[in-house]
Amino acid sequence: MSDLPEQDENNLPVADRVLLKFVDALALEESLRDVSARLKAVLISDKPITELALRQALFNESDT
């Protein structure tokens, strides 16, 4: 886990601000709230976005 302090939302990179709008739009669908939360953790992060991470977040799959 990073110990870097979290950024203010207004100071997030433009791409992250757009991605936040996306996860917020997902969360509007009740059935997609969990997916939204999992995708947010993958997308709004300093780690590179990978297909595996997105699949796991999307389908709630584990590493194994």
Place this chain on the structure above:
Amino acid sequence: MISVESIRIQDFRGIRDLTVKLDGKNFAVCGPNGTGKSGIVDALEFGLTGSISRLTGKGRGLLSVKEHGPHVNSRGKPQQAIITLDVVLCETGKKAKITRNVKSPKAPVIVPEDPDVRAAFAYAEKHPEITLSRREIIKYILAEPGVRASEIQALLQLEKLETTRSLLLKIANASAKELRPLELARNNAADQLMRAMQISDLKVAVLLEAVNRQRTILELIPIEKTEATTNIRDGLESQSASAAKVPKAQAKTDLSSAHAAIEALRALKTAEAWLEALQKIRMLKANEARLAQISRDAMLKAALEHFDEQSCPVCETPWQPEDFRAVVAAQRAALSEAAQQRAEAEQSLASLLTVLEALPVHLAPLIEHCRNLTEPIDPQALIGAVEAVNLRAQAVHSFLPLDATMAALENEITELAPANALLEGLGAAVALLPEPSARDAARDILTRGQERLEIWRGAAHDHSKARIKSQLAAQVHSIYGATCDAALETIYKDVEAEFRALYRTINGDDESAFEAQLTPSLGKLGFEVDFYGKGFFPPGAYHSEGHQDGMGLCLYLALMKHLLGDGFTLAVLDDVLMSVDAGHRREVCTLLKTKFPKTQFVLTTHDHVWLNHMRHSKLVEAKSALTFRKWHVDHGPSEWKDSDVWSEIDDLVGKNEIRAAAAQLRNYLEYVSAEWCARLGGRVEFKSHGKYELGDLLPAAVGAMNSLYKKAKASAQSWSNQRMHDEIDANHDVFSKAASETQAEQWQINPAIHYNEWENLQRQDFEPVVGAFKELERQLQCPACGDGFYVVHSGNEKESVRCACSNVNLNLKMKPR
């Protein structure tokens, strides 16, 4: 984000050892071309990001940071090329230091190592766009729409959005693809179940009716409803008789469906879809090598991301950045085209594949029947046919190599003839089977039905799960597309409005109704601007270069505002506005100062007049500027520091090198006289070539100071302040004497004579000349702070003459009558 307090540059680019104090304020670096200004820009960028955009990216040929970052005398010693930045974290005011060397650019030493400090430097490292040269600024304006879109997307760091978009699409496509075989398996299982139960529709009511019909024959309790675990054979185990090994009715149905499946496969060969698919694959054959590499795209993309501007991240072969990117981009473009062609061909094959894959499903139960006959039939011909068809289906499914796919489609399935013959034999054997009793037939139907019901349940469950995943992936991708496009459109609209407002600020005199249109569409970004109400045109169509420079700056600032928000605390503008005319420079200065008060601008210019505009408009303070006078390959740039200049001149005079001393003196006096004129409002006769000599500048500066003294004395008298008047008068006398000693006014008459005279002087004759000018300079500086006098304006009116510490403060305003 941060502001820069000071920077120390050691053995880096054209600089040997230089420390610049910026004190977190706007700062200007001025000097002729080739005096080392850009070295400071590169050092700031390297200190913050570990890279130098001037040495990397497109058009940089054989350049690299590691090779060409160090000073030319320290080639091969990148560890000696060191940048140290003292900064302040804008939000908290905390001080921090970062030190980087060219050998390990990505491993800076940060002090203190606090999380907030590391976060601030990490943030700065991700934003090399804080450094901007004219070459970069103009590309936003004059680029092709496709190039502009990618440049602006790169500036706004939108690659993450494209990566996410393509990955979500990939997952959605893969999920849809995974669904197809599962759907096939479910449909086949349903087909088998319906045949076993002798029904034509797999509805609960129809199935229950068929089940209960058989159960009634067997005197079993009817099943009223079906659940996931319902067993249609319930109660059958208690009955003694077992099911026939080959249920005649079932076998006859299975035979009939197998014949139909073989016939469907035969019919395909003449179908239009079959011929069309074959044609597409033949056309793809020429591009097969590329097709095989489609999966390499992800690897190529990763290679680009991990490219360190020097060597291939896979094999470490040294590459020029431009060449490496061009090669990878060309490969990816070719792969993208091939991927599209493959997708189209695979779509044509989908329906054929369904028929091909169905045949083994229909033949499989017959193999079982062959083995279960009282006199078994060798099912090898059927097994051979199943294997052959499976191999072909696999080849078509794999798509590559294309030869195998074409062979699978074109060649006769020879194994079908013996299979057909075997089916005939099996049919005859089945026909000979005794007709089962009603009870035996019912038992057979329920037993086979239960087996196939379980298979169907499993297949339906797998398919349902995959369908949910596929729908989810498609829905998420669709929402992503909609929100992302809408958000980007809003961003571009906001940038457009910001750009328009900023541009109007600097061109309010003649383009106060200026309009602009940023139009995103399919990877392109159109950009058109209004030309005096005559319509919208590309920026390069009618606007002058100066206006284009202004547009570039405004678009950059608008983009940075969106990119960094409150984090836009530092921008390094490297000679970006050289084409902006003098009339608009003041507005540019005002724009930077008033619209971006929290941003520290570091500006370089080769134009001294530009520097003066920055000072007059208070964009930079008098002390927040550095003027380079010359550069030496071994020593780097040298500043116009009066103390250094006078020491150099004294040294030369001491060595009786009068010619060199005279040249140095004249050079310095031209520089400092221009400064005096700028600060005091000296009136210099305009010259279209813009080259002013000492004869133009020195008398104007002296005249301006004389005039200011007179005005100050008149002001003191108007306020009845005799003491002040006398004090000013005494200073004026001293100044006049000093000016007179330099024979300043005579320079205007024929400067060449005086200069040539200097060269021919002896040491003892030249020393008084030097002394006179030293004294004149002293008379134009504050004795306390050493800063030169300057005029403070109130509107167009001269208000006072001051110095930086306000020790000198001559009131110029008259007492109102």
